[in-house]
């Protein structure tokens with residue numbers, strides 16, 4: 332982009348400003364703004380119904396723009412949707428493969444839809460089947476593929492046209508742990524080859540392992556954004572879990588310590604977020620509680636995880652099934 336004769340290098344491949352979306356009265360997307368830089372893996376992490384799919388569907392032109400401004404690869408989504416479509420690939424949450432086509436036919440067909448010349452198409456099919464390790468299944472009908480193979484084929488299809496950005500809606504939903512890890516490897520490979528990736532997930536480990544940046548989404552809003560380590564470090568250096576004879580009394584004592592960043596209730600105990608090495612702080616904590624007449628029943632020390640980050644910002648636990656459990660979050664901590 333040129334401004335006043337000066338060349339500005341555009342690093343942001345996705346820019347979303349004040350995006351809103353209503354399904355009748357339901358506000359599915361509530362004033363969301365974010366930027367994705369070229370070459371990043373950027374994740375939307377949130378529970379079912381948070382608004383992740385709605386955002387991805389708007390960005391990929393499957394839902395109309397209602398309010399806000401979006402540019403992708405320099406194209407305005409409202410005025411140049413076909414330019415946006417040419418710049419992106421999509422991997423949907425639900426499998427969308429034709430059961431009566433072979434693996435090769437699926438990719439060939441997709442290339443034809445986008446008017447790729449035959450030689451280029453064939454070379455790309457070979458390259459992608461090798462990337463997702465499906466060469467041996469080239470002539471197999473998709474109905475005979477396992478769930479993981481189908482997802483790999485969908486990823487290959489999404490990459491057929493060499494998109495600048497690959498959108499992936501819950502790329503590993505419903506897959507077994509081993510297959511999920513293999514999909515992560517493909518995602519990293521694709522990203523290393525220069526494709527920017529925007530993905531949605533409700534799996535904490537997936538967001539943590541894969542992403543350069545994560546936005547935590549809840550009730551249609553972004554409630555925190557950062558690199559995985561930044562989000563985790565913001566909770567403190569260590570997390571100490573305690574079950575005591577008087578959890579409320581323990582919270583009151585520990586909240587007064589300079590080295591304690593915050594205390595949160597759990598169903599049977601409390602979580603203490605600390606600013607220093609927990610192994611060194613534990614003896615002091617035990618002494619303070621003993622002096623206050625409080626008995627410690629269970630102690631556990633760990634580094635903050637993405638689950639802790641999620642609970643911290645949303646006040647709820649998110650399980651892999653997407654169901655949530657409410658816990659009480661004390662104010663403060665940051």
Ligand SMILES: Nc1ncnc2c1ncn2[C@@H]1O[C@H](COP(=O)(O)OP(=O)(O)OP(=O)(O)O)[C@@H](O)[C@H]1O
Pocket residue numbers: 354357358359377378379380381382383384385386501
């Ligand atoms: N077609 C629709 N009609 C009406 N409401 C919808 C529709 N699609 C989504 N919603 C509502 O919009 C909100 C956001 O849903 P969305 O599917 O974007 O969430 P999500 O975070 O992607 O969750 P999931 O992973 O379960 O799809 C929810 O309240 C949902 O019930």
